[in-house]
Amino acid sequence: MSRRKKQPGNPGVVVAYLRVSTDEQAASGAGIEAQRAAIEAEVARRGWVLHGTFTDAGMSGKSITGRPALAEALGTVESGEAGTLIVAKLDRLSRSLLDFAALMKRAQDGEWNLVALDLGIDLSTPAGEFLASVMASAAQWERRIISQRTKDALAAKRAAGVRLGRPSSLPSATRDRIVARRADGQTLRQIASDLNADGVDTSQGGRAWHASTVRAVLLIEDPSRQVRSNA
Template structure:
């Protein structure tokens, strides 16, 4: 049977199976089962927005065009993590005569005995996605409460950074420099009016490291 492989990694994800790892699992499965792996479509996108999975649409379109008879993924959660989206995907496969196959979890929508277990797997995948989202939100909230700065910091103007370094070399502390910049109305990198001593100290420490 000719099949198209599909591998997906969530944006910004450091967990889960890598694209190469998923691809290798699919290749080994196809070889072991005597299937012809026509191509493997890869994309980096979140399954929480199925309509944005352009790679998945492309893979399924290729199958419907007659390039293959099935779509193979490493595990079901690589292709969908939503009960509603999963139901639509399974219905599309049934109506258009193509099969969704799992290289590791043994998924095969061509097997009517698997219909119930497949729906259970989709529900579990959706619940796991919800738990991951909750843990991420909780982690960010904890980081904010602990005073951690999140995201990529905006750059300080080079001339202003040089001025901070000059003041520090003349003996001014990070606290005094922050007070001075605030009093002068110099905007922070985020456009605020009050300078944090920790931001000034970071500038001083960074330039001290460079100088040394």
């Protein structure tokens, strides 16, 4: 029997999320209270009902994971007990654009509202939806930029002769044998077959060499080497 989908909560019933890091607590004891005051003023202005307030004190905003109060706040809106999660400032929720975009998608899929007062984000309004789509696009751009930078950095390391990945545990004699056999024109399958016939252990201690295993050794020895998997 299929599980019934939870009914979305009343958007006028809200939960507030507050956060300060350890450094912010040390710098100002009014951080939490300032957030609380801004949220309560907005709740009163809109005629909403504040269902509960969840506070993570001394927590970083670099990631949305590892914050018990945030997890509880999200559970409240996702269960339908409340329909809106509100924060005074976007960075109280997350300092990561990628994490925030994921939360917006989660809110849209779960049919609950997300409000950040400082940026005017409110998924229940056309302007809020537009801003959410812009930020999601920016997050996708950031994700692609990070990926490209990682690829460029790895390529630069390879070009400089830096070996990547875990150090090989394969004996140097076995590596030299593979390189020499390849230089003599043997295919990857032929080299693997010879190694298996001689009972040579792989780097993981097994005795099942494959063309792909041989290819991996050759790439470790020379990252710039062009090795076709079926050659």
